[in-house]
Amino acid sequence: MFSFCSDPETLGTVRWFACYLTTGKHMSLYWSVLTVLSLLAITAPAALAFGFFGAMSARSHVLPLRWLGKAYIAVVRGVPDIAFFLFFVIALDQAFEWTRHQILCPDWTDPIRQGNDFIVCDAAKLPLSSAAQWVHEVYGFFLAVLTFAIVFGAFAANVLFGAMRAVPRGQLETAEAYGMTRRQTFWRVLVPQMWLYALPGLSNLWMILIKATPLLFLLGVEDIVYWAREMGASANRRFTDYPHGDWRIWYFLALLVFYLSFTRVSEIVLERINRRLLHGQATVGGGSR
Amino acid sequence: MSCWQTVQDYGLRSIGIGERLLPKTDFTLCQHFTLIGSGLIWNIYFGVLALIIGFFIASAVAVGKNAQNRAIRKASEWFIFVFRGSPLFIQFFFAYFLFLKLKQLGYATFLTSAQAGALIVLILNTAAYSGEIFYGALRAVPRGDVEAADAYGFSGWPRFRRIMWPTMLRLGWPAYTNEAIFLFHATTLVFFSGFPTWKQQGDALYYASYFADKTFNPFVPYPILAFYFIILTLTIVWIFGRINKRLNRHLPEERRKKLRIRPNLIR
Amino acid sequence: MKKLILTTAALALAAGMATAADTVRMGTEGAYPPWNFINDDGKVDGFERELGDELCKRAELTCEWVTNDWDSIIPNLVSGNYDTIIAGMSITDERDEVIDFTQAYTPPDPSSYLANAADVDVTGGVIAAQSATIQAAFIAEQGWTLVEFPTPEETVAAVRNGEADAVLADQAYLAPFAEEDGLFILEREEMIGGGVGLGVRESDGELKAKFDAAIQSMKDDGSLNALITKWEVASTW
Known part of the structure; x- marks a missing residue:
């Protein structure tokens, strides 16, 4: 990075750290912060969408659809997220490739499962094996987002389901009395009002989502905890120009500060949104609290 | 080997009773179910103890955050902020590090074992989350209830114990149920990050990953783990539902219903 | 007998398809120096990096490096997310049942x-x-x-x-x-584990053969021993 970094052993403390903290490896750490932030930014709306459809189908009048929605909420909420992360990515990847295989290679006669191997035709591979490295990385990132969205979508569905039921019945009855169809009542009355009831639950979910990111490395995304572990580990002079002892405590301290400030900022922002939503509402929270 | 034999050999393996060596070849479904179920003993141990002890600390923290005294209020707020604001993963790491240092100085040497050390982290963690839930519930206790208590001559501890605390529990219970579910899920992190496993006596996730590592097939052990946890979650929901009914038994029927449809605050 | 021939034909076909792809993805862990680790520049480095690049050159393959968590390194190989495991993996009977190994590139060490x-x-x-x-x-x-x-x-x-x-x-x-x-x-030392080899999918016979030949040629001209000595990973052949 800096011109004086060519021979780290001769440097004083300040310059040594200036060089140490700007190695390619540390750049990967800083990049991973961006990775985590963008993953959160994409996952949150995706999980909300999953949650919305989950909640919608859980209160559907079509019986199988209702079962499906309720089963989705109950099963995913009942299982520790870590158990999902440990096998879900491979399962999703295989499911996609299997589907593409059925569509793209109808003439293929070999079995897809040969012993332990999972083999699809070349055209069905995701990403294609000729694809550049960044395509593979983007695909891995996409799978991680999808896994997070599925898992946290179930929690969001639970919150939204509760929120939809919390909208006072009188509101819906009035809408019906005005001759609105079920669909109209849902979109024009229920959905706009439910956010108020859903916000506390969704805020909590956002906090949990932030704190689940240390598990990202299970999904094959090199996140901040992965790099902090990797760089905090004692480094021998045979393998690096910057040998040091076991520094994991310092790296984890930095992570702690990062997470605490991130959750604090989120808390403040969410509190503001909540206050705005409550403004003018005749509920307990709008009054003396 | 019959399945019953496997259960006898490995049913209590996670607490050191039965066969010493884990199965190494020709894994059967029965072995999967038995060993992962055996590991579940530790998840239940961590979850139940942390929940019970954490409950009392949480009540204290909630009252502390609501206190007039600035020092007590600030201390409670910081406690909640630090434990709610950081990933459990990182808390385990720091706790293990700290307990090791204590051990080297010759104090509390038992804390480096997961059974004691990780339990303390889980207790403090759930106390912070539940404390926040109870604090919210405490603020929502109807003013009228408190004023009525004053009128009847209640004050200080009896007023809190007899009037405010039960109402707080009643209001916070749905959210607290969710916290209990999360806590049991969080127990899988104990051996996964931070604390070491002694003599291959681990929790359900430890044995699930043992099988995944030996068979190279993640599609069998992890769904079994998921299956156990769904049952565990259903049990928790059932028990907490019973308690909820008891907490609400004095209310007229239609108000009870109303309570159940409160939006669930999770964590 | 007929069935046997059919399976072999199918295997050969599958293998042909697999190597028709232009790049071979090399899966490693990146946390096990001196075998493989991430260097200061954030790139995969170590004995296996140098070995892998040389093997690919000799087998005339284009190779790309990916890192994967150790716990799921075999499931991801059989699922086709990369084509070889080159991560200091000892050849054991259990692993050999699920994947195939090339011939060992380091001798069994205690x-x-x-x-x-x-x-x-x-x-x-x-x-x-x-x-x-x-x-x-x-x-x-x-x-x-x-x-x-x-x-x-x-x-x-x-x-x-x-x-x-x-x-x-x-x-x-x-x-x-x-x-x-x-x-x-x-x-005191314990003699456990076999030599270390490259892991490939069982259906990937052609790739295995290519790497086998490349390893053999490196053994024959002594360049493998030189690499082993340079990185001090094992005893020499």
Whole structure:
């Protein structure tokens, strides 16, 4: 990075750290912060969408659809997220490739499962094996987002389901009395009002989502905890120009500060949104609290 | 080997009773179910103890955050902020590090074992989350209830114990149920990050990953783990539902219903 | 007999398809110096990086490096997320049932103990090992007290701070710690595990053959031994 970094052993403390903290490896750490932030930014709306459809189908009048929605909420909420992360990515990847295989290679006669191997035709591979490295990385990132969205979508569905039921019945009855169809009542009355009831639950979910990111490395995304572990580990002079002892405590301290400030900022922002939503509402929270 | 034999050999393996060596070849479904179920003993141990002890600390923290005294209020707020604001993963790491240092100085040497050390982290963690839930519930206790208590001559501890605390529990219970579910899920992190496993006596996730590592097939052990946890979650929901009914038994029927449809605050 | 021929034909076809792809993706862990690690520039480096690049050159393949968590490194190979495992993986019977190995590129080497003092008696002691390694399985079998940690770094830390009497691991991994931290490699060694080879999918016969030939040519001209000596990973052939 800096011109004086060519021979780290001769440097004083300040310059040594200036060089140490700007190695390619540390750049990967800083990049991973961006990775985590963008993953959160994409996952949150995706999980909300999953949650919305989950909640919608859980209160559907079509019986199988209702079962499906309720089963989705109950099963995913009942299982520790870590158990999902440990096998879900491979399962999703295989499911996609299997589907593409059925569509793209109808003439293929070999079995897809040969012993332990999972083999699809070349055209069905995701990403294609000729694809550049960044395509593979983007695909891995996409799978991680999808896994997070599925898992946290179930929690969001639970919150939204509760929120939809919390909208006072009188509101819906009035809408019906005005001759609105079920669909109209849902979109024009229920959905706009439910956010108020859903916000506390969704805020909590956002906090949990932030704190689940240390598990990202299970999904094959090199996140901040992965790099902090990797760089905090004692480094021998045979393998690096910057040998040091076991520094994991310092790296984890930095992570702690990062997470605490991130959750604090989120808390403040969410509190503001909540206050705005409550403004003018005749509920307990709008009054003396 | 019959399945019953496997259960006898490995049913209590996670607490050191039965066969010493884990199965190494020709894994059967029965072995999967038995060993992962055996590991579940530790998840239940961590979850139940942390929940019970954490409950009392949480009540204290909630009252502390609501206190007039600035020092007590600030201390409670910081406690909640630090434990709610950081990933459990990182808390385990720091706790293990700290307990090791204590051990080297010759104090509390038992804390480096997961059974004691990780339990303390889980207790403090759930106390912070539940404390926040109870604090919210405490603020929502109807003013009228408190004023009525004053009128009847209640004050200080009896007023809190007899009037405010039960109402707080009643209001916070749905959210607290969710916290209990999360806590049991969080127990899988104990051996996964931070604390070491002694003599291959681990929790359900430890044995699930043992099988995944030996068979190279993640599609069998992890769904079994998921299956156990769904049952565990259903049990928790059932028990907490019973308690909820008891907490609400004095209310007229239609108000009870109303309570159940409160939006669930999770964590 | 007919069935046998048919399967072979199918295998050959599948293998042909697999290598029709223009790049071979090399899966490694990146956390096991000197075998493979991430260097200061954030790139995969180490003995296996140099070896892999040389093998690809000799086999006339274009190779790309990917890192993957150790625990799921085999499931991801059979699922087709990369084409080889080159991560200091010992050839064992259990692994061989699920994937195929090329011929070994380092000879079988004993595992060593690292301890706080040179005269520690490991028999019946508390021994640390990384979870899910052949070393962990070995200690459990001996009936000694096994302490498992998720990462190799933590096992060494456990010895440093007195949680364990010794740690059992590959000698090449432990040696750098013995030089610097005042820790000692014990004289006692355990002969567990076979040589280290490249892992490939069982259906990928052609790729295996290419790498086998490349390894053989490196063995024959002595360049493999030179690499082993340079990185001090194992004994030479």
